[in-house]
Amino acid sequence: MGAIFVVGTTGTGKTKLAVMLANKSPGSLVISADSRQVYREMDVVTGKDHPKNIDIKGINLVGPNQDFSVSQWYDTVKPLYDKAQDAGRQVIVVGGTGFYVRALTSGIETLVVPINPELRAKLEKLSVGELQEILKQKNISKFNQLNHSDQLNPRRLVRAIEVSSTGLNTTISSVPTVTQPLIGLYYQDLEMQKKVIRERVLARIDSGAIKETENLLSKYGSNIQGISALGYLQIRRYILGEISLGELVELWTLDELRYAKRQLTYFRKQNVIWYDRGRMSIEEIYDHISR
RNA sequence: GCUGGGAUGGUGGAGCGGUCAAACACACGACUCUGUAAAAGUCGCGCCUCACGGCUACGCAAGUUCGAAUCUUGCUCCCAGCA
Numbered sequence: 467m468g469a470i471f472v473v474g475t476t477g478t479g480k481t482k483l484a485v486m487l488a489n490k491s492p493g494s495l496v497i498s499a500d501s502r503q504v505y506r507e508m509d510v511v512t513g514k515d516h517p518k519n520i521d522i523k524g525i526n527l528v529g530p531n532q533d534f535s536v537s538q539w540y541d542t543v544k545p546l547y548d549k550a551q552d553a554g555r556q557v558i559v560v561g562g563t564g565f566y567v568r569a570l571t572s573g574i575e576t577l578v579v580p581i582n583p584e585l586r587a588k589l590e591k592l593s594v595g596e597l598q599e600i601l602k603q604k605n606i607s608k609f610n611q612l613n614h615s616d617q618l619n620p621r622r623l624v625r626a627i628e629v630s631s632t633g634l635n636t637t638i639s640s641v642p643t644v645t646q647p648l649i650g651l652y653y654q655d656l657e658m659q660k661k662v663i664r665e666r667v668l669a670r671i672d673s674g675a676i677k678e679t680e681n682l683l684s685k686y687g688s689n690i691q692g693i694s695a696l697g698y699l700q701i702r703r704y705i706l707g708e709i710s711l712g713e714l715v716e717l718w719t720l721d722e723l724r725y726a727k728r729q730l731t732y733f734r735k736q737n738v739i740w741y742d743r744g745r746m747s748i749e750e751i752y753d754h755i756s757r
Numbered sequence: 758g759c760u761g762g763g764a765u766g767g768u769g770g771a772g773c774g775g776u777c778a779a780a781c782a783c784a785c786g787a788c789u790c791u792g793u794a795a796a797a798g799u800c801g802c803g804c805c806u807c808a809c810g811g812c813u814a815c816g817c818a819a820g821u822u823c824g825a826a827u828c829u830u831g832c833u834c835c836c837a838g839c840a
Contacts, residue, residue, distance in 0.1 A: 476795080502795055512795080535792040565794045574791040581792065615789045615799035625792065696795045720784090725795050731788065 469547070469557035469644065470755075471571065473499075473733055474651035474740075475726040476562050477663045479748045483651070484560035485520055486752045491556035497543050498524040499561025499570070502695040504539060505530050507682065510675045511697040513666070524561075530682055530692040537577050540569045564732035571644035571736075579629045589624045597623040605630035649755060650738035652730060658744050659726065664719045667697075671715070676701055696721045 470487060472480045481498075488494040502512040503525040509515075516522055524543045528534050547570065550557050559570060569577070589597060601609045601623055608626050609617065616622040653659035679701040682693065688702060697718050704714040741751045 500795085501793090533793070536794080537792045540792090563794065565790080565792095565796095568791080572791080576791050579792075613789060613799085616797095617799090619789085619798040621793070621797045622790075628792090691793060691796085694793085694796060721795080727786095728795085732790080732794085 468646050469551065469559060469570075471567060471644070471648040472558065472560040472651070473562065473564070473567055473648050473738065475653065475659070475729050476722055477659070477666050477726070478651035478653065478743045480560050480562065480651055481516060482748050483649075483752060484558050485517055486748070487558050487756075488520060488556070490756065494556040494558055495546060495550040496520060496522045497547060497557065497559045497561075498522050499539075499559055499563050499566040500525070501534075501536075501539075501563040501566060502692070503561075504528060504534055505532075505692040505695075507685075508678070508692055508695060510670055510673050510678045511701070512695050513670065531686040531690045533691050535581075536566055536569050536574065537580075539566055540574070540577060544570070562729055564729065564736075567648070568736075571648075573643055576629050579632050582628050582631065585628055585631060586624060589627060590620075594618055594620055594623065597627065601627050601630065645737075648733070648736060648738045649751075650733055650740045651743055651751070652726075652740060653744050654742040655744040656723075660719065660723060663722045663726070664715065667715055667718045667722065670697070671711075676705065680705060696725055 470484075472484050472487075474480055484496055488496050500512070502508065503514050504527045505512070506526045506528065507530050514525065516525075523546055524539060527538065527542060547557055547559075559567060561567060568574070589600075592600075597620060598609070598617060604627060608630050612622065612626065653662070675697065679698055682690075682698070683702065683705070686693075693699070693702075700709070700714050700717045700721065703709045703717075704711065709717065741754070743751075746754070
């Protein structure tokens with residue numbers, strides 16, 4: 467049985483659709499592909515408003531002050547995925563983090579190369595130019611494989627050096643393991659999208675987003691990876707008195723809209739069947755893909 | 758009414774005689790992506806042109822100058838202090 471992948475833009479009702487699909491096939495496995503919902507204690511702002519009666523995997527994996535990356539998500543989710551597939555259970559992957567989805571659909575070969583903290587500590591002090599030189603010396607073909615943007619991206623350069631340092635053959639040659647198209651949800655009408663997202667922001671504030679942020683900040687401070695989730699930064703500014711409540715709503719909404727655009731850029735290149743939420747309700751989309 | 762400070766691109770804000778289509782930032786647009794991906798990074802962003810290049814711009818008008826967003830004068834509008 468092929469897994470179903472529900473992807474797309476933030477605030478389109480992906481989770482709702484996934485839950486409906488799961489309810490259709492008893493024994494389904496639902497996996498969340500969301501790089502922020504992996505954090506515990508970050509519920510309101512990240513929109514972890516899942517129905518209680520369904521067990522979603524891939525969330526609440528670490529504490530807010532812990533570092534995290536795809537590999538951890540992959541390592542916890544992939545065995546479940548395989549096991550369910552082998553057992554003939556329906557697998558539903560739902561989420562807006564394209565990179566995580568990609569880990570399941572195409573695989574990421576270099577995932578086996580672990581992070582090298584000592585190396586990173588050394589490299590993070592260097593300039594982009596210096597990093598480029600190191601990578602060129604270590605592995606010129608790897609350097610040339612990077613495009614212009616990534617060649618100037620310190621984070622990517624560091625990882626490339628890290629991978630090269632293991633002496634592993636790093637030629638990219640992954641073969642997609644999932645070939646069926648993904649189901650993508652988005653809003654064609656940007657005004658409508660803005661309205662929906664704005665309302666969701668308001669709802670999250672009503673649900674205690676500010677309190678949640680205060681708790682996180684007082685417990686862990688502001689230098690944690692999880693806090694980079696949309697919303698926290700702006701809420702923090704509000705708490706510090708830098709912006710008004712109205713500005714908070716506008717800025718947070720804006721961040722979400724920008725994010726949605728980035729998501730679209732990422733998913734656009736992939737094999738996706740798109741559904742316009744402005745024209746179809748979740749129920750209609752459900753009916754459509756259930757046929 | 759008097760005195761001082763301003764008027765620059767979608768916005769904030771540099772520039773204060775030539776090297777200015779105008780720093781920097783934001784917004785906006787396009788994009789990249791194999792362990793931070795709600796992250797990180799790249800490119801574009803007056804108009805015409807694929808490009809070389811050309812054209813029009815720095816409140817309005819008139820001057821000075823080889824040359825002005827930058828200097829002078831007048832006008833319009835804004836802000837602050839004094840009445």
